[in-house]
Amino acid sequence: MNKQKSKRPLLRLGAAVVAAVLLLGGCSQQGERTRNETATSQASPSVQAAAPVRPAEASAPDRRDTLRSIEKDRIRWINGEVVVTAGVSKYYDQAEVITADFESLRIEAPSLPQAIDLPETPETVESVTVSPDRSYAAIEAGYHESTQLFIVDLASGQLRNLNEELEQEGYGFVEVIHGSAWMPANSVNSGGHILAFGYGLIGEMKTCMYNLDNARLFEAAIPDRNTVSGSSSCQWSADGRTFDFVAETYQGAQESFRIFRYAADNGGTIEIGPISRAELVNRNEKMQGPTIFAD
Numbered sequence: 001m002n003k004q005k006s007k008r009p010l011l012r013l014g015a016a017v018v019a020a021v022l023l024l025g026g027c028s029q030q031g032e033r034t035r036n037e038t039a040t041s042q043a044s045p046s047v048q049a050a051a052p053v054r055p056a057e058a059s060a061p062d063r064r065d066t067l068r069s070i071e072k073d074r075i076r077w078i079n080g081e082v083v084v085t086a087g088v089s090k091y092y093d094q095a096e097v098i099t100a101d102f103e104s105l106r107i108e109a110p111s112l113p114q115a116i117d118l119p120e121t122p123e124t125v126e127s128v129t130v131s132p133d134r135s136y137a138a139i140e141a142g143y144h145e146s147t148q149l150f151i152v153d154l155a156s157g158q159l160r161n162l163n164e165e166l167e168q169e170g171y172g173f174v175e176v177i178h179g180s181a182w183m184p185a186n187s188v189n190s191g192g193h194i195l196a197f198g199y200g201l202i203g204e205m206k207t208c209m210y211n212l213d214n215a216r217l218f219e220a221a222i223p224d225r226n227t228v229s230g231s232s233s234c235q236w237s238a239d240g241r242t243f244d245f246v247a248e249t250y251q252g253a254q255e256s257f258r259i260f261r262y263a264a265d266n267g268g269t270i271e272i273g274p275i276s277r278a279e280l281v282n283r284n285e286k287m288q289g290p291t292i293f294a295d
Contacts (some may be wrong), residue, residue: 060184060236066128066289075100077128082109082137082154084128088262107137113155118150118159126178129231130154131193132185136212138195140180149177149197151212160211166199169215174202179233183209184240188264196234196243196262205229207245209264220262220269222247227258232280233287245274246280 016263016275019091077084087104102123107116124142137152149162163174180197183189193212198205222229232246242263249256256284257280259272275283 016230018136022098033164033277060238060240062129062181063233063287064289068289068291068293069127070291071294075248078224079128079130084139086125107152109154111160113157116152116157116159129182131182138180140178147176147178151181165215174199176205179238181234183264184238187238188241196236198229218267220245220260222269226250232284235287
């Protein structure tokens with residue numbers, strides 16, 4: 001395994017979460033390819049105007065299900081029986097940001113034939129989540145020039161790199177996949193394995209829903225050319241019928257953030273309303289799982 005050393009933020013605590021907000025800035029919204037397909041049906045996309053309302057309080061836990069344990073020579077992300085362990089060669093204490101050099105990253109679960117190591121050790125781990133039926137684990141891993149989303153089949157041990165998968169499907173160079181969240185089990189996905197996430201280039205990201213079972217993607221349309229999808233985490237409603245995501249509107253040097261809501265059953269997107277930087281930072285912090293410091 002190619003072992004890689006770095007000094008990048010591993011966990012974003014307190015003010016460090018602002019760094020994620022800065023990734024929302026962008027240029028023109030362009031893409032190599034757009035498929036007007038929904039991951040669950042052939043419904044055509046639509047964008048509607050909506051009276052401003054705040055996001056629903058009831059939402060799917062997803063990332064909040066994962067506990068992060070910071071230990072002497074390792075950091076573990078624990079979600080039930082699924083454990084992702086990063087071997088740490090050195091920690092750096094820099095105010096509110098914990099930085100570490102990783103020397104390995106391993107995925108373990110009782111259902112796996114054997115432990116799985118990523119082919120290249122990442123510099124950061126952004127999130128570890130597990131599908132509602134406990135069939136797949138998703139790991140967002142940060143590298144020097146990209147953020148990649150790995151999917152592990154918890155029965156067979158198959159490892160999929162979704163960045164490469166999207167590129168092979170014709171969606172252009174996928175520099176970043178960020179903010180992934182599993183659709184909760186409901187009648188819409190019929191037991192399928194569906195993720196919402198942002199993908200593309202930094203500054204030119206799109207938001208989509210992707211079905212792992214049939215490799216079909218549907219982009220959540222945004223009508224305003226001056227608005228681009230950002231890297232803020234997607235957030236599903238508790239019933240799994242909609243998810244919210246954040247986009248940035250820019251006009252000259254002025255920028256503003258807005259929340260949009262995508263409906264999984266009909267492919268429609270509506271604008272929910274504006275969100276301030278402070279609210280966005282608070283939203284991201286609330287969506288993270290607990291962190292403990294172990295001896």
